[in-house]
Amino acid sequence: MSAGADGRTSLTRAEAEVRAGAVSVQSVEVALDLTDEAGPTFGSRSVIRFSSTASETFVDFAGEELTAAVLNGRPLDLAAWSRARIPLTGLQADNVLEVEGRMGYSSDGEGLHRHVDPADGRTYLYAMSFLDAAPRWYACFDQPDLKTRCTFDVTAPVGWTVLGNGPAEVLEPGRWRIVSAHPLSTYFTTLVAGPYASVHGEHDGIPLGLHVRASLRAELEAQAPDMLAVTAASFDYYHRLFGIRYPFGEYHQAFVPDFNAGAMENPGCVTFRDSYVPRGRITHAEQGTRAGTIAHEMAHQWFGDLVTMRWWDDLWLNESFAEYLAHRCCTEATPYALWTEFGIARKDWGSVADQSPSTHPVAGNEAPDAAAALQNFDGISYAKGAAVLRQLATYVGDDVFLDGLRDHISSHAYGNATFADLVGSWTRAGAQDLPAWAQAWLRTSGMDTLDVEHADAGVRLVATPSEGSPVRPHTVQVGVVDEALALTVLDPVTVGGEPSPVVPVAGPAVLVTPDATDVAWAKVRFGPDGWERVAAALPTLQDETASVAIWNAVRDAVRDADLDPRAALDLVATSLPQQRSEVVWDSVLAFARTQLAGVYAPVGERAGRAARVREVAWRLVDGAAPRSDRQLVSFRQAVRLETDPDRLAAWFDGTDLPPGLGLDPELVWSVVERWCALGTGTGLLDQALARDPSASGQVHAARARAARPDAEAKAAAWRLLVEPSPAGAYELYATGDGFWTAGQEELTTPYVARYFAEIGGTARFREGWALGQVATQAFPRTAATPEALQAADAALRTDLAAQVRRAVVDGTDKIRRAVASLARWP
Incomplete structure (x- = not known):
């Protein structure tokens, strides 16, 4: 018996190439004992059959305890296991490796994740093997180019649902076997096990399954017809597109708790975050987002x-x-x-x-x-x-x-x-x-800028490359808004070479946009007086696609300090209510709320600008039809901007709401979170948790606690972020999200320097996705000050884990841009 590995070594490309050149894996057979629902570990035994042209290599095993390792009948030295690797020496042409140990259940969404649903106390498991998490639940050669057939023999409580990368055969009560139809890479092997609620279907001979924890059964059953219809339509589309039928047998989609990504494309058993099965109203746009994720993961099957x-x-x-x-x-x-x-x-x-x-x-x-x-x-x-x-x-x-x-x-x-x-x-x-x-x-980075210069014969398109990159060819369609404020989309033209093309424009133009069909990957500008032209044209522009390109240019120009955030806020106030898409409403309102009235505003002006955004949100609410998606989307933003705690309390009680609008569980929690951000009490929070003690409720409560403008509450939240904690990953993410609430700068300013001094230390007790995500969510996003930049730059001169460094680099760039904007547009 040997103790747990001391840290992990990330596989290098050079090591992977050497191992792939020497090793060919014939099969992996994994036996898992999941009968102990409450214990910290589970049993895992792997039998790997492989050939080798080298005399030595290593296998990946990131367990808590290694109890046995046998190569071709010869016991290996368990003490040699280090940094999640077991060295293999004396290899033959054909080999059989047996590895047995105790693996730790995770709470960070990687490896074999265990979730106990507060709603009913029942245990749910799922495996996430991406990017290098497979060795956290079974021993394997963990790299994408060592594909092999996999068999999983699972012992678990009787009555559970067990799913994986192939049909689950019941061998006897409490025992299942899953055999993959084709070779798999380790990073998309999975297992889903627990008392999941299910809806089954079939399309074109392919068995379909949808699965979620039992407390969301009603929501799944209500939304399953839409999801199954999207799945069926996507199968038909991809069968036509690729000319190859789906090859992995059954197709299960499991909506699992605490999932870090949007979804993971495991063949035969895709895992999704369970927020895709919402507990309340779902808008057409949100159904579309879910459909996009379903179709995305299905495209991955090929x-x-x-x-x-x-x-x-x-x-x-x-x-x-x-x-x-x-x-x-x-x-x-x-x-x-x-x-x-x-x-x-x-x-x-x-x-x-x-x-x-x-x-x-x-x-x-x-x-x-x-x-x-x-x-x-x-x-x-x-x-x-x-x-x-x-x-x-x-x-x-x-x-x-x-x-x-x-x-x-x-x-x-x-x-x-x-x-x-x-x-x-x-x-x-x-x-x-x-x-x-x-x-x-594909092999250069950064964005070109597409701009217009007005010429006698029309407009000249000008492409300016990003620093250090060549000009790329852009095929775009110019849009012209005439004096009657009507849009004409011109024929495609390619810009990026010499000379710059001149596009004929018939008659005077109020606005010329270089990318009216929103197909370019470029920063878009509108000429030397472009923002005045945008202000004249955007309020009446009905073309949804052209307006998307313009709104993206507005956001980009604010971040580049090319556009005064106050002018951008004017555009939101005058133009957004005329836009037709609630997806545009939601995205632009969120930008106005968090950026224009947040980090891009002087602290003393943030409340006033937020009031302007709130007024726009209410104009949208009041102008929307009762019970419409537009009403709901706008009201969600209005709640986040509300400044009257009594009004929030009335909404919580179901009174004084817009006509036809009812509160679903998620909207209730939005009200509670905002109420907590405005005062130090916990009354609504306590009531909400009593009504909704679910996993989602616990996450919302973590955000609400962190948002309270109370020194003790902030200190408690901070300890969760920078010290070891039994809290789940989602609760940690929500804590970071709630901590830096706008309007609380006096209370949170002392924590700015502490973030940069302390966040690097979290790599001692977190890893993988959770390490980077907590560092991202906890970043002091409201602190647009030179002092914050100095602290950030000092932190970046220290040794930081890669995930933390990326979070600090990206967060620092955002506040650096805000500082530059505030200096130019005080």
């Missing part, structure tokens, strides 16, 4: 699971394609047209990442190890990559683009591939000059 990247620097081959194809799929095959959501939400997320000091190319990042690769799991790999693929489809033609994808999938099915392989497929399909295009778009 792009990622059937054909898998060889190493993590090709992560974009998974995420960019799934992001792009999901938006195509939903728009073309479901009731949810998602390109507006992509433009106003996803592209903005990606553009912030692409302009941060942590920016990186979409492809070819040469991630030296798995831990470094995890830091590139961001808006660049998702949104920018998808936007670039949208440009590529235009550049090579849709038929060539799709023919290349089909060739790539069929050529590398059940194996691994690289970007070079994909370029070869597109070239065979007829694409030309792809290496030059890929170099410009």
Whole structure:
């Protein structure tokens, strides 16, 4: 018997290449004993059959206790286990490795996560193996290019639901066996086990299942028809698109608690965060977002699971394609047209990442190890990559683009591939000059700027590259708003070469926008007097797509200190009520509330600007039809801006609400969180927890406690963030979210320096996703001061874990931009 491994070593690319060159894995058989629901550990035994051309290698095992390790019948020295690796020496051509130990249940959403639902006290398990978490629940060769067939033999309480990467066969009461139909990479192996509530269906011969913890059974049953319909439509779409049927047998979608990502594409058993099964009203836009995630994970069954990247620097081959194809799929095959959501939400997320000091190319990042690769799991790999693929489809033609994808999938099915392989497929399909295009778009970082110069014959489009990058080719459609305030979208034109194209414009133009169809990946500007022109045109602009591109330009210009935040707030007040999309309403109102009235406002002006945003929110509420999505979306923002605790208390009691609006559980908690942020009492909080002691209620309560303007409450919240705690990851994230509440700067200012001094120490007791996410949520986002920047820069000169460093770099860039804006627009 040997004690737990002392820390973990992240697998390097060089080590992975050596191991993949020497080792071929025939099978992995894992036996799990999950019968002890309350204990801290569970039993795990792996039998790995593999061949080797080398005499030595290592296997990954991140358990709490190693009890046995036998190689070809020879016991190994258990004391050699260190840093989550077991060295293997004396290898033969064909080998059998047996590893047995005790693995720790996790509370951070990685490995085998255990959640006890406060609503009924029942235990729910799920496994998350991405990015390098598989060894936290079974011994394996953990890298994406060592695919193998997997068998999981599971012993668990009788009556549980057990799901995985293949059909679960009941061997006897309390024992299941799951056998994968095809070779799997370790990072998308999974197990879902517990007393889950289920809805089953079938489409085109494929058994379907939806699963959630039992306390959300009613919500699942009410929303299952929509989810099953989206799943069916997506299967039909991808079968047509790829020309290969879904190959992994049954298709389960499990909505699990405390999930860090939006979802994970495990073949045959996709896991989602359970907030996709909301406890109250769900708007059409939120159904669309969920549909997009369902379609995204389904696209992965081909792009990622059937054909898998060889190493993590090709992560974009998974995420960019799934992001792009999901938006195509939903728009073309479901009731949810998602390109507006992509433009106003996803592209903005990606553009912030692409302009941060942590920016990186979409492809070819040469991630030296798995831990470094995890830091590139961001808006660049998702949104920018998808936007670039949208440009590529235009550049090579849709038929060539799709023919290349089909060739790539069929050529590398059940194996691994690289970007070079994909370029070869597109070239065979007829694409030309792809290496030059890929170099410009995929192997450089940053954003060009598209601007207009008014010329005699019309307008000249000007593309300015980001620092250190070449100008990229942009194929865009110019939009012209004439004196009658009507929009005309012109034919496509390519900008980025020399000379800059002149676009003819018939008659005087109030506004010329370089990207009226929102397909460019670029910062957009409107000429030397562009913001005055935007102010004249935007209030009456009815074209949703063109307005999305303009709102993104507004947000970007504020962050670049090119636009006075007060002028941006004027645009929100005059123009947002005329916009038709509640997705745009929600996104722009959130920006106005958190940025224009928050970090981009002097502290003394924040309350006044928030009052203006609140007035806009109420105009939207009052102008919306009762019981409409627009009414609900606007009221949610109004609650977050309310300054009268008595009015909040009345809403909590169900009185004085807008006509036709009722409070669902999530909206109740929004009221409670805002009420707590305005005073030091706990009355509504205590009542809300008594009504709703669920897991979601506990998370909301953590946010509400952290938001209280009380020194003792802040101190307690701070201890949760920077000291070891039994609190779950979601409660920690909510605590960080609530801590830096606007209007409490006098109370939180002493914690700014403490954050930069103390956050690095959290790497001693947190790891993986939770380490970076807590550091991100706890960042002092309201502290736009030179002193905060000095403290941040000092912290960045110290040795920080990669996840913490990324959080500090990105957070510091945001407040640095706010400080620059405040200096220019005091």
